[in-house]
Amino acid sequence: MRNNSFFKLTFWKAIAGIIIICGLFSLYNRFFNGLGASTHLSDAVPWGLWIGFDFIGVGLAAAGFTIAVTVHIFNVRRFEPIVRPAILTAYIGYMLVVALLVIDLGRPQSFWHPLVMWNVHSVMFEITWCVICYSTILTLEFAPVILEKFHLRAPIKILKKISIPVVILGVLFSTLHQSSFGSLYLIVPGRLYPLWYTNLLPVNFFISCIAAGLSMIIFESYQNARAFNQGLDIKLTSKLAKIVLYALIAGFVVRISDMIISGRMNALFIMRTETYMFIGEILVGIIIPVILLANKSYRESKFLLYLSSIFVISGFVLNRINVAVTGLTASSGVSYFPSFDEISITLMLVVFGMWAFSLVVKYFNVFQADSTEEIDEIFEPDSKEIILSE
């Protein structure tokens, strides 16, 4: 048994090591030989895998704001235990996205230009500012976890005082940010394939990120429970799964009714790659998980919950890749498949992200938020009183 787990560990470590070595090599190639030498991007395909990954990273980080708003604004305290993992996920997701955005820029040394050179009509400008502002907010939201470890109470007090406005700002920025990734493509009506192009792109991006972000938390909770041999709080996760279910249905209804109203349904019956990819995305990301989650007994099975979260996440990834790559292939006239360097840099960032997550979870108090009474210290005595008096 022991040998087995030892073998497993070193196996994954070896894989991670190889990925990181390849990634560093690719990074060198990217910065010293240019985008042309390291990517399969071209004049016809100026955006590729990396932009798709940015969408995915930000989308999977969505639990950061959905959970924050549920707990802090709507006062649904039972989700309190997942606030921290959600914010940590969001934080790591955003850091990876920022890193990749800069790597993807043709002139990375000028990444700070949008701070001083403004074009408020540009969606890309909006995105840059949202990334910067929301990353700052996530830092503020996550800082208490670090500070409490070192028993720095004074700054925690200050952070707590401003926490509500910070949460509200965070929600606003991420709402704008999630939807603006969809808005990016509003300007290419002739290029993005009709199955994806719609005036509602920003709305679709927004709704779909909610289900994906929450599924990410379910996924992590399951993994975490397994890694640290703790029980999974099945009640809580199945409540989350219910929200996922509603978000999936809402997203589906909006997309399909929009397609019917704007007369794009017939595109579904043209047999071509785009149609298959579209159907695949809907099947994997919406239909299958909805069937799994709609059933209460399924929703309360650990494994099926876990499985459905994987489906939702995969469908979401497919959707973003479809918008970023598949949907543009026909109009660009060139088929694009990412280069070795593009893939290895992306994988390296994913490994870094997972690594960072497990390290923080190990050394800081993320999953057992037993220090929540600190946050609630003002109300805590009261509520105890209530319980006692009942």
Place this chain on the structure above:
Amino acid sequence: MNAKALLFDATLCQGCGACYNACKEQNKNSKACDDPLKDHLSADTYTVIEQHHVVDANKNQSDIFTRRLCMHCIEPTCVSVCPVGAMEKTKLGPVLYDADKCIGCRYCMQACPYQVPRYEWKSVNPKVKKCIMCHDRVKNGQPTACAEACPAEATIFGDRDELIQIAKKRMAEKPEAYYPEIYGLKEAGGTSVLFLSPVSFDQLGFSPNLPKGPMPLLTNKVMEKIPTVVSVGGVFLGSMYWLTKRKNEIAKEQMKGNNNEK
């Protein structure tokens, strides 16, 4: 000052390549490929000539030559999408690029309805490249190099209004030779490079489904909603917070009250 423009007349173009060569010379671009008909727009090529084999209603076959170059849109998509304002529409007409501002996000390339901007993919500090309507010449009152070089008056340079008049006159004089439309009056909000053709423009590779209005409107409709989303969202969230908190407090007070009564 009236905005400058180019008029290209496909009924007159012989495909000789004079504009292509003049452009390469003017912009000191390398001549990796020497055939204007085989070359493609690239970081080193701001204009090419395209040959279109067209069969008309009477089954007459003919070869039609057209040019491709930046259209210098009146409300350019590239200008509206650039996050740092590196693309600029000048009053004079040309759409210019400022490499010192550019961050290399390539949104201009993705968004341009004519897929014009090209990138120096091989460089480690790449620039966006495209026709700049010979800005250095035009601002000194000279015509563009390609217009000056054209031996057939297929490419002519002038004030946009005057060029539209010339185009109309040509069409009126020889109605049988022209498809009865000027391309660039309304397409994507209008362009500063106008086209005349003997056949419909989709046969020359122009996308038939470009919106007639300015493209930036597509985004602006959404961008305009941002202040509303922020203010309404902020107020909503703020009041929700206050409400739920208040509700909890009231609930607690009631509990306590009930207790005291007991």
